[in-house]
Amino acid sequence: xxxxxxxxxxxxxxxxxxxxxxxxxxxxxxxxxxxxxxxxxxxxxxxxxxxxxxxxxxxxxxxxxxxxxxxxxxxxxxxxxxxxxxxxxxxxxxxxxxxxxxxxxxxxxxxxxxxxxxxxxxxxxxxxxxxxxxxxxxxxxxxxxxxxxxxxxxxxxxxxxxxxxxxxxxxxxxxxxxxxxxxxxxxxxxxxxxxxxxxxxxxxxxxxxxxxxxxxxxxxxxxxxxxxxxxxxxxxxxxxxxxxxxxxxxxxxxxxxxxxxxxxxxxxxxxxxxxxxxxxxxxxxxxxxxxxxxxxxxxxxxxxxxxxxxxxxxxxxxxxxxxxxxxxxx
Amino acid sequence: xxxxxxxxxxxxxxxxxxxxxxxxxxxxxxxxxxxxxxxxxxxxxxxxxxxxxxxxxxxxxxxxxxxxxxxxxxxxxxxxxxxxxxxxxxxxxxxxxxxxxxxxxxxxxxxxxxxxxxxxxxxxxxxxxxxxxxxxxxxxxxxxxxxxxxxxxxxxxxxxxxxxxxxxxxxxxxxxxxxxxxxxxxxxxxxxxxxxxxxxxxxxxxxxxxxxxxxxxxxxxxxxxxxxxxxxxxxxxxxxxxxxxxxxxxxxxxxxxxxxxxxxxxxxxxxxxxxxxxxxxxxxxxxxxxxxxxxxxxxxxxxxxxxxxxxxxxxxxxxxx
Numbered sequence: 001x002x003x004x005x006x007x008x009x010x011x012x013x014x015x016x017x018x019x020x021x022x023x024x025x026x027x028x029x030x031x032x033x034x035x036x037x038x039x040x041x042x043x044x045x046x047x048x049x050x051x052x053x054x055x056x057x058x059x060x061x062x063x064x065x066x067x068x069x070x071x072x073x074x075x076x077x078x079x080x081x082x083x084x085x086x087x088x089x090x091x092x093x094x095x096x097x098x099x100x101x102x103x104x105x106x107x108x109x110x111x112x113x114x115x116x117x118x119x120x121x122x123x124x125x126x127x128x129x130x131x132x133x134x135x136x137x138x139x140x141x142x143x144x145x146x147x148x149x150x151x152x153x154x155x156x157x158x159x160x161x162x163x164x165x166x167x168x169x170x171x172x173x174x175x176x177x178x179x180x181x182x183x184x185x186x187x188x189x190x191x192x193x194x195x196x197x198x199x200x201x202x203x204x205x206x207x208x209x210x211x212x213x214x215x216x217x218x219x220x221x222x223x224x225x226x227x228x229x230x231x232x233x234x235x236x237x238x239x240x241x242x243x244x245x246x247x248x249x250x251x252x253x254x255x256x257x258x259x260x261x262x263x264x265x266x267x268x269x270x271x272x273x274x275x276x277x278x279x280x281x282x283x284x285x286x287x288x289x290x291x292x293x294x295x296x297x298x299x300x301x302x303x304x305x306x307x308x309x310x311x312x313x314x315x316x317x318x319x320x321x322x323x324x325x326x327x328x329x330x
Numbered sequence: 331x332x333x334x335x336x337x338x339x340x341x342x343x344x345x346x347x348x349x350x351x352x353x354x355x356x357x358x359x360x361x362x363x364x365x366x367x368x369x370x371x372x373x374x375x376x377x378x379x380x381x382x383x384x385x386x387x388x389x390x391x392x393x394x395x396x397x398x399x400x401x402x403x404x405x406x407x408x409x410x411x412x413x414x415x416x417x418x419x420x421x422x423x424x425x426x427x428x429x430x431x432x433x434x435x436x437x438x439x440x441x442x443x444x445x446x447x448x449x450x451x452x453x454x455x456x457x458x459x460x461x462x463x464x465x466x467x468x469x470x471x472x473x474x475x476x477x478x479x480x481x482x483x484x485x486x487x488x489x490x491x492x493x494x495x496x497x498x499x500x501x502x503x504x505x506x507x508x509x510x511x512x513x514x515x516x517x518x519x520x521x522x523x524x525x526x527x528x529x530x531x532x533x534x535x536x537x538x539x540x541x542x543x544x545x546x547x548x549x550x551x552x553x554x555x556x557x558x559x560x561x562x563x564x565x566x567x568x569x570x571x572x573x574x575x576x577x578x579x580x581x582x583x584x585x586x587x588x589x590x591x592x593x594x595x596x597x598x599x600x601x602x603x604x605x606x607x608x609x610x611x612x613x614x615x616x617x618x619x620x621x622x623x624x625x626x627x628x629x630x631x632x633x634x635x636x637x638x639x640x641x642x643x644x645x646x647x648x649x650x651x
Contacts, residue, residue: 084595085344085631090417090426091399092355094342097424099595139424141595183422213419214515262416 005285005322006276006315007058008308009255011209011231012129012175013070013295014048014063015304024068041066042117049121055308059173059289060126062118064297070131070177071098071139078158080104084141098140100151106158109165116169128166128174132208133159133198134191135180149190156197167204175207175231181222182213188221196226205229207255211294212237220248231255233293236262239275245282254283257293258314259307264299266306272314285322290315331611331619332389333646334586336541336563337461337509338401338626339379339394340635348632351375351396372397376446377453386636387643390457390504393450395626400427401509402463402471408442409490411435415473421511421544423593423629431473432483438490441497448501457504459539461626465491465526466519467512481522488529495534505561507539511625514545520553531558539563539586543625551575555583566606567591567624573606577613585610586620589645590638593629597637603645611649621646 016024023040026032048063067073075081075098082101086094111128119126133155137148145151159176166174176198181191199206206227222230234241234257258275259267279288290311296304342349354371357363379394398404400420407414411434417426447460465487469480477483495506508530513523531538540557543565547554551572554562563586564572573587587610589603610619621642627635 085633086342086349087340087631088342088425088628091428092352092359094352138422143594143596180422180424183419183424211419 004058005288006319007289008312008315009057009059009127009289009291010052010061010308011255011257011261011291011293011295012061012064012127012177013067013297014051014061014065015297015299015301016065017044017047017301020044020065038066045114045118046121049118049126051305052308053122053124055305055312057308057312058124060118060122060124061129062114062126064129064295066114069095071136072096074110074131074136075140077108077110078104078106080144080154081140098136100137100140100142100144102144104144104151104154104158106161110162112162112165112169115166115171119170125172127207128163128171128204130159130162130166130174130176132176132178132181132191133194134187135178138180138183148187152190152194153197156194160198160200160202163198163202163204163206167202171204173205173207174202175209176227177209179209179211181208181210182215182218185214185217188218192221192224192226199226207231207253209255209294212241215241215244219244223248223251227252229253229255229289231257231289231291233257233260234279235267235275235293236260239278242278242282250283253287253289254279255289255291256283258290258311259292261292261294261296261299261307264303266303267310269310269314269317272310273317276314276318280318280322285318331607331616331621331646331650333621333643334388334390334459335383335392335394335639336543336586336588336592336622336624336626337392337395337507338398338628339383339392339396340628340630340632341375341379341394341396343632373449376450380450380454380458382636383639384454384456386639388456388639390459391450391454392459392461393446395461395628397446400425401626402427402468403430405443405462405491405494406430406468406472406487409487410437410439411476412472418471420471423544425629427471429471429473430468432476434476436483436486436490438493442494444494444497444501447498447503451502458502459505459507460498460501460503461507461509461541462491462495462498464508464510464540465530466523467510470512470516480519484522484526485529488526492530492532492534495530499534499536503536505537505539506534507541507561507563508559509541509543511542511544514542514547514550517550520550524553524557527557537561541586543588543592544568547572548575552579555579555581555585560584561586561620563620563622564588565624567593573610573613580614580618582618584618584620585614586622587614588622588624590623590642592623592625592627592635592638595630595634597634598641598645600641600644600648603641604648607645607649616650 044065415429415431539561541563546569
């Protein structure tokens with residue numbers, strides 16, 4: 001398994017079943033206790049992992065059934081954060097943004113229990129899944145620290161402790177997402193410095209997911225991130241990101257997004273095969289992990305299943321065509 | 331000295347009453363109320379937001395951009411051959427805009443937002459400033475499926491928006507403000523930008539302004555001051571050095587300087603606000619000075635947005651005493 005080329009995976013979130021959405025609303029109103037909510041979240045996690053097993057996906061995610069917003073979830077479990085009044089996300093959607101009001105600390109492990117639970121359900125590796133320090137900073141109001149840098153570095157130290165705890169628990173792949181990285185090119189160095197703190201002394205494979213933004217301004221500088229794999233959206237820009245690799249080769253493992261998670265359309269197997277082959281002109285199969293562009297939480301369960309099924313089928317076709325690396329090298 | 335907002339204002343607050351527009355849009359989406367019902371709610375919230383700005387002590391107010399789905403697509407998506415597309419991240423604000431999808435030549439048939447300006451003018455006891463996102467910034471966010479390059483899209487948007495600006499100017503607003511944050515990210519596009527702005531402002535009567543934010547305007551200070559506007563607004567939270575860069579360059583042009591950060595809840599101290607206003611007065615001269623937040627206030631919770639305006643007004647009161 002470890003030598004399998006073109007391993008399949010997912011970026012993180014899965015659509016929440018109705019019973020979870022309803023349960024979370026009830027819990028927020030105080031009409032459901034946390035034990036009952038947790039039981040339902042575990043049930044949903046089992047279903048998400050079973051789905052990935054059934055689809056024959058190689059690297060498993062827990063689906064984040066117990067999380068709401070990816071910044072708020074961590075902010076709620078660290079010291080130093082409060083929650084703001086409502087601010088707009090887009091259109092008619094509003095949310096409570098974290099505010100850093102005091103020194104940031106991580107008094108207890110945040111995700112380790114959930115990771116252990118998820119890993120207990122499968123023999124395949126389950127990714128540890130964290131939100132990175134730069135993104136946590138960028139998606140918060142900062143009242144306590146004098147500047148963005150100090151806030152980011154404090155977060156990096158807290159997240160480092162979480163990475164270490166996940167590794168101690170047995171996680172071999174840990175994803176530290178930095179979707180905000182592409183928004184502000186002048187702070188790439190800060191994000192790199194912070195990731196250095198997060199990953200210092202860690203031997204687990206570290207992955208980060210970065211969303212499409214001002215990619216032309218952060219590439220190839222982002223290759224200096226001290227980690228093993230960068231997961232990117234390729235499908236939603238019709239693989240135009242690959243043009244950047246012409247001049248500056250991509251030097252890390254890639255998480256290679258081949259289905260658009262903002263679209264209801266189910267990409268065909270042929271289309272995904274063609275997308276993978278385009279990428280193989282720039283990145284060797286040993287270093288390519290194939291997945292959707294981003295988290296699947298905005299899609300329906302049926303759409304997610306259909307998209308992932310086509311990814312797995314497409315990968316198997318390409319694997320059969322090009323063979324295993326040992327065979328090719330012989 | 332004029333105290334003003336820069337455009338948007340939080341459209342919801344934390345009480346049930348302050349969330350009536352949010353509920354109204356939900357009910358409209360579910361077809362429980364019709365367009366007229368929704369407009370009535372938006373009118374009511376717009377009037378409330380204008381009263382709030384007046385109560386805070388602003389000299390010039392805006393309609394708060396209460397009806398805007400986002401800062402990019404509000405006007406653009408109502409133009410011929412433009413439709414509402416998917417979500418795209420808006421700068422580093424962790425907010426998203428609906429990408430305008432351009433499917434043919436962009437034109438203009440009739441006023442699309444001028445009625446909003448007319449409503450604000452009728453409601454406000456203070457001068458009203460209308461805000462329109464400019465052709466360059468809109469074009470940078472478009473999914474262009476027609477032109478194939480930036481320049482013809484920008485220029486057609488400029489021509490279309492020029493007609494809209496004339497319709498807005500005719501409603502009795504005291505100032506028309508063009509927002510062009512994207513040019514700060516792409517100073518290399520200046521020549522194109524200048525052509526587009528010249529086309530955009532051709533024959534637009536009355537007081538006009540341009541606002542840039544979310545970036546460092548220092549390298550473009552002279553060029554921005556040379557554009558055909560009466561007033562140029564600068565974001566001094568993102569780039570505090572911009573105030574100093576204005577020294578000796580304003581040449582009678584009116585300049586807006588921000589003294590509170592519209593992107594962070596941290597409330598500036600009265601001393602800092604007052605000191606920054608005094609410094610701006612020394613450099614620009616008080617007769618030519620506008621004092622503002624660094625951007626539209628919709629990135630803040632409603633109560634904090636109001637407190638920032640109050641702090642700004644208090645700082646100006648002390649500074650001019």
